[in-house]
Amino acid sequence: MMLSVIRQLRPLHAINSTGQFLRVSQINCIFTLKFSVYTVQNGRTQWSYTRPKNTHMHMDLEKHLIDGKFYRNQKKGGRGEDGRIKIRHIGGGHQRNWRIVDLVRVPLLNDEQPKVIKDRILQIGYDPFRTANIAKVAGNGSNKTKLIICPHLAKIGDILTASREKPESLARMIPGDAYPLEYLPIGTMVHNIESTPGGGAKYARAAGMYATIVQRTPENQIVLKFNGGARTEALVDMKCLAVIGRVSNIDKKNEIIGKAGRSRWLNRRPRGQTGKDRWHHKKKVR
Secondary structure, three states: OHHHHHHHHHHHOOEOOOOOEOOHHHHHHHHHHHHHHHHOOOOOOHHHHHOOOOHHHOOOOOHHHEEEEEEOOOOOOOEOOOOOEOOOOOOOOOOEEEEOEOOOOOOOOOOOOOOEEEEEEEEEEOOOOOOOOEEEEEEOOOOOOEEEEOEOOOOOOOEEEEEOOOOOOOOOOOOOOEEEHHHOOOOOEEEOEEOOOOOOEEEOOOOOOOEEEEEEEOOOEEEEEEOOOOOOEEEEEOOOEEEEOOEOOOOHHHOOOOOHHHHHHOOOOOOOOOOOHHHHOOOOOO
16 A cells, blocks of 8 residues: 555646756655655654744844843753752753843833824744744834733734723723723723833733733722632732733643753753663663
8 A cells, every 4th residue: 555655646736836846855845745644644744843843932132122142051050059950950051142121111210291002013933942832023203123021812913911000991992902900891802911010021921821800999909819829819000001911822731842952952851761761771681
């Protein structure tokens, strides 16, 4: 059966629909896509290992969006000054650049009239220092870009509104809009929540996180209930800014690493013995 499939595939994909001959790499790509289904009956196929992965998440960042430093692991492997391991399961790690993410969205101006900031999403990409995705935005009559934490269901081209005053319409709000908690109804799902007005987002910033507005207290405070994590509830001021929706990359917890080398890129050392130590130092069974 294998030989019959190979004979059928090779002559069919040598010439495309316009009559032009395909390159060898194109033939091999098509052949791998078709043939891999037969080689592996269960689990991942050969095509799933050779396809380009997450290439659309790369972002070309301007100089003002990164701090200019390369954060490298110091090759200490979790060891202290005495050379002994203090923190287990640490080792390796790729160098990274710190992205400067805007967590304020709208500055708190007491003397001036509150302004409305509208930004358009230009690109959605990957941040090596956080589990959530980030979005490059620009707006308000300026070409200068900035980075924000990307909300779930946000798309390229969406216009996000942020203001410290009351929204014009609650029905027209979309995920990514930022307004004070006092103007949002009970049961609203929010993330990137400030702990103090104007202090920047502190709560619900990891991938898939959100908080629900539960109730308002007589002391002008809002009770928030989180969907997970160490903190279950929080009490914040009504003037604090919050972003509508939940954080992007909600399937981060279901991510498949795929190979041992990728764990090394993420500065994770495997538990137990590795390499030849798994069988070299074991007792021989006769």
